[in-house]
Amino acid sequence: MKKLCVILMGICALSLATLAQAEADPKLWAVVKEAFFPKRDIQEVDFLKIDAPRRAESGAQVPVTLTYDKAAANGVVIKKLYVIVDANPIQLASTYHLTDQLNGFQMATRIRQETDSFVRLIGETADGKLYMAKREIRAAGGCGGTVDNNEAEVRAAAGKIKMNVAAPDMGQPATVTFNIKHVMRTGLQRDLVSQGYVPAFYINKTTFTYNGKELMTVDVGVGTSEDPYMKFSFIPDAPGKLEVVATDNEGKRFTHSVDVSS
Template sequence: MTTLTRRMLLGLAALGLYAGPASSADDNADNERWQAVRKSLFADRPISEDARGIVELDTPVRAADAAVVPIAIRTQLVQSPARYIRKLWLVIDGNPSPVGAVFSFTPESGRADLETRVRIEEYTHVRAIAELSDGKLVMDKRFVKASGGCSAPAGKDLAEAMASIGRMKLRVEGEPVAGQPALAQLMVSHPNVSGLAIDQLTRLAPRPHYVRSISVTYAGRPVMSADVDFTISENPSLRFYFVPRGDGELKAQVVDSSERTFESVLPVHSKS
């Protein structure tokens, strides 16, 4: 569990905000749970909800599977040293751990776009909050109808999942062009055990065991990093951008909650 997530959980428990739904309708966007998260993360900093031209959150209205909900965060701001998106927070109000992920970017990201899959425990608002390099905060949100994702049993036998834990695959879509943002995908074989799913035979919950940090570099320069938790679905998948410049290595490092470290390296050749 990341320090940030642990602090959030302790703070919400102290406020008595675990019990009951975070919101039962789309008009309850200013619910108590979100207010607690907002105060813990941002204090009194203003957050603009006019996200046009900066960030857009794309989610299904109703999820087919609450344990595997596709999430896309799309940005319209070109990452440049003069102005770029520095951080993105993914907040799911109704989840046991509301702050599901915090992503950090650099101008080398090219674009601060992300696609992944998450667990959602109850009908809730999902939020993407972007922090720009000038300190401005901008938010886009969606209401998603899904329930039981965090407490759902694993998709396959845990022993089988553990046998392949840490296998990683990096790939780049298309033919990279030097100086232009290129789309990449990282796939990690990991059960991402939430610790909330009760075994129907033993009536016990397994020990939480999940990916907690991801870092990606290209040619030794940071591209993107993330602090995550069991909010991310089993076998985490992450699509992101980077800017190739000539030939170099795209490298991903993953650390899980048991302090196990996994790495994958992909040589990238870009045309000029």
């Protein structure tokens, strides 16, 4: 516990320095890596990739496309992908648990950034080997600030899901677009009137299945933008039903399904 506190204090100190410099600070990574992957080697590779604007229009909605090119990986099978934003107060934005039905992975989504930072995509194999891609992105103000929401409206809207699948040919990639209405409060925002911190309230997990078999589970963090959005592909081998189950940090459960046919 003492060691973890020292690590977190180091991250906070370096984050403040980064804010002062107003540019991505590569020195943060040594501290973040020790917190999440202590004493483990991580190899930078080309088969993982992050596509994103050099400068985002809004730190609250930073568009990124995350790619694991299985064909280019020379037999390296990634089972888990971590998205880490070095300079965020809470660095782990999300974790993707992959299955063979995805046949590789490409995910368009949106993340939060509090300040300029390196964003990292860390891939892990079943035997614990780690691989990485990184991207420097300039953005600001995505994690904190103030909120002035109508609480009743926020609660009533939370969990409403839109999902569709582009009509596929069986055995070929089918594109899924998923969006869930949710305010995704980080716990670092202040109430506009009282100036007190507003408690965290966010989607924490989404699980996608096709005909009862798991496609992907996403551990969602507060580094994910409001109204989480995901666009990805999978390969259906027969007509069937795509289902998603989402939960939030208060234990609420939201479900949706769509029929898939050629």
